Amino acid sequence: MSYNLLTSIDNNRLKQLKNFKTIILNGNNFTSFPSILYQFETLHINENPLCLAPPNDFINDKYISATSNLYVQINDKYEEKLFEIYQQIFIENLTSYDIENLSTRFKLSKTDMNDFREKYSHLKRENKIEILLNIWKQKRGSLANSDALYKFAQLIGDKNLVQKMQKTYLLARKIRI
Secondary structure, three states, rough: OOOOOOOOOOOOHHHHHOOOOOOOOOOOOOOOOHHOOOOOEEOOOOOOOOOHHHHHHHHOOOHHHHHHHHHHHHHHHHHHHHHHHHHHHHHHHHHOOOOHHHHHHHOHHHHHHHHHHHHHOOOOOOHHHHHHHHHHHHHHHHHHHHHHHHHHHHOOHHHHHHHHHHHHHHHHHHHHO
């Protein structure tokens, strides 16, 4: 049942699948999984980006460590995708802010700024913003997440940018829940 964009499975039908040992549900849009799925020996549920929490009755069982690791990975993928979307909105909609001021706000070192000026001065504005965001993300590591980028947009004060990011944030939260 991979890559069918399913959002749920009927529990009664699952109960009839007693003889299966493996079930593959990759690439669907499940928001959660019924605990009966965990009766299978092998369960593949990767690439279900909307699912962020295992069933409670499964968590109480002996597989809590493996389950929590799986859902942390799913949440990390979700965060990565949200950051990419925010980055694209940032690049496309940041119109009223100077590149030099942007680099100052990103708190990049003088060395990084000099390298940036030497290598990328000939590029278009959108490309420069994208490169600055990539440098910022590389320097900050795990601290450069979608939430930090959203707060950064608020700090800059570009209303159009903040509104678009806020709409995306609200939509992403609605999907996530």
